[in-house]
Amino acid sequence: MILSLLFFTFSFVFYLLTALLYVGNWVFKKKWLGQTATAMSIVALFSTTMILIVRAKESGHAPFSNLYESMMLFVWAVNVGYIAMEYKYKFKVMGVFVMAFEFLAMLSASLLPYKFKSAEPLNPALQNKWHWMVDLLSKIGYEKYAIGWLDFHVFTTFIGYAGFAISCGLSIMFLLKNRAEEKGGNNFLLDAFPESKILDELSYRTIAWGFPFLAVGIVSGAVWANYAWGTYWSWDPKETWSLITWFIYAAYLHARVTRGWRGKKAAYLSVAGFAAVIFLYWGVSFILPGLHAYA
């Protein structure tokens, strides 16, 4: 508990610093600030990774079994997604929004009540390991590292969430930039944004990552439910909200096929989609009763 808390505190500070560095880079447009920000985001990623590893050691299972642990996974996935994107497209302005978001996520995780945080052994319904993997790893004596549907289900779902989070940020940037472009004139801060066309495209690309991962998450959840309870779909609030989210993003993807729905309308759909994700993730756990009450 102590060690993972230590890394949590580190990460908390790192994300704040990283966000500030990206803001500095955005406002002052200094190359060294940008480079330091990128380096810092990698340090923060390392620290977040350590939270997950240490946490797994402390609890004896993959750290995906309560709200706090899943938050750490979420923060981790968003950071990985962002770094990959920055490396590929070289736009550092996104970092301002992504890292500020990461910091807020860390803040909200730290404010969670204790019962959502403590490292607990897995209850019967959450114990699931793939036989083939246990068999394979037991040959070299590492069977306790085998994973199962729980791990796969949570991991893929959160990659999806991370994609949607980044896409939502990009869509908001698009809306700001688009308005500035329509109005014309110069804006000291918005000029640093990539063109709205590019933001629109990038937002689409991240959803194109998130959408299949959410689908894999839903399907693996169904496979697992079929093992644990004997039905693959029971219209539990979490299941239903995941489907609602999926419908919204499906609408987004189809909307892009027609020209008229690109740009603004697509951006609004993307923001609406992420609002649904937030409710799916937090709202359902806190407000609506159901099978996913633990996370």
Next chain:
Amino acid sequence: MATGEKIWYKNKLWYFFNSLKLTLGVLITLAVVSIIGTVIEQNQQWPMYVARYGATWAKVIKTLRLYDMYHAKWFLFLLALLTLNIIVCTFERFPPKWKSLLKHKPSKYDPQSFTRIIENCSQNHSVNFSGGKSAAKERVLSALKKKKFNVVEYDGDGSLGMYAWKGAIGRLGSDFTHISLLLILLGAIVGSFSGYKDFKIINVGDTVDVPYNEFKVRLDKFWIDYYESGQIRQFNSMLTVVENGKDVLTKQIWVNEPLYYKGVRFYQSSYGQSWSKIEEAGIGIVNRKTGEAIGEPITIKWDEMLPVPGTKYSMKLVAYSADLGIDEQTKTVFSQSQDPNNPAVGLEIYENGKQVKEALLLLKYPGVFQALPTSDKDLVLTGYRGIMYSGVSLNNDPGTNIVWAGSIVMGIGFFFAFFVFHRKVWVNISETGGSCQVKFGGIINKNNLLFEKELQDIADGVNNSGSKS
């Protein structure tokens, strides 16, 4: 079929189902209305809705079937609309797409039309190459091959043409995904019309019938594993499949680990102390008049026959009830609840191998019913050792495999749709004097940013002048 001829089914209705607006409308409607069922608790008792929402709203809930919304006709109607939409769109779009994928290569080379296509491409480059036509051709070919393009070459008078492509299969991603959704829906429909669900309480040692099947299932053992901290780790049942009187398969099941046999799955879903069976009972022999105990109590196992010492009788333990109740009409005993509020055992009393009486012994009220017909002795229940039962869910759903097949197709579809991009590139090389002008342009179905970079790489690969194109 002559072009322009009207095909019989292509009427207004067909185009209604072919429209993308319908897709967007239905998807967004589904997303919005699905929220209702997560806010209003589903499948509760009627009074709950009245108490929580008031009589008026409860009536609305009843009329619109909002208490079981996802099976309501209007919700299924929306799903049916989406299904028809998918089917019609696939019929409308797939055949021409398939044709264009099969016949995508230009049949002949015409430098002018090639140049025109290149200039119309959103991405195009013009690079100068110092060297001959064939050298330029080799250079372009290697640049394209490096990017894993398929290439066909065309020869013309004074100029060369090339057509390159890759990732054509990505075009089919959306069709795979749409077909996968239909498969999943088909699986759900098959599951709801055939197949069955059941729930069995099985006492340890008992065998139960499996509905619609010849085989039976026996519970050999039930146990709970604990963590060192005392928290429950797992519930386990050892099940044996009995077919034609023979044990054919024994498997330990737990939550997350069902037993599968001949299309039926058996899931661990609950457990408890049995209210209708025990492992053994302690029977004391007492003086009927004084109630004084005579000797030590005898331990008798379930279904075991033992002599009653000092009498001509034998007894056999055949029944148990945790909370004894008597049905006035049928005069039979049963258990009023699962809790041991009034434990009682039933004994059969035998004399010379013939049953003479059925005796009922109550733990809390010894001596209320006489156990032995003619004797100065009587029997009392001094204690018992209970057994566990395991609650096992049975499920046979032939639709499940269709759903999984659909899921796999969906995975393939997503991969093609989101990660494989169809790219087409046209190249025109014309030689003037000692140098060549290489013009090329291309289109991609998605992901323009990626393509822009790719074509720039090709341009850089061809360019040997040292200056940026």
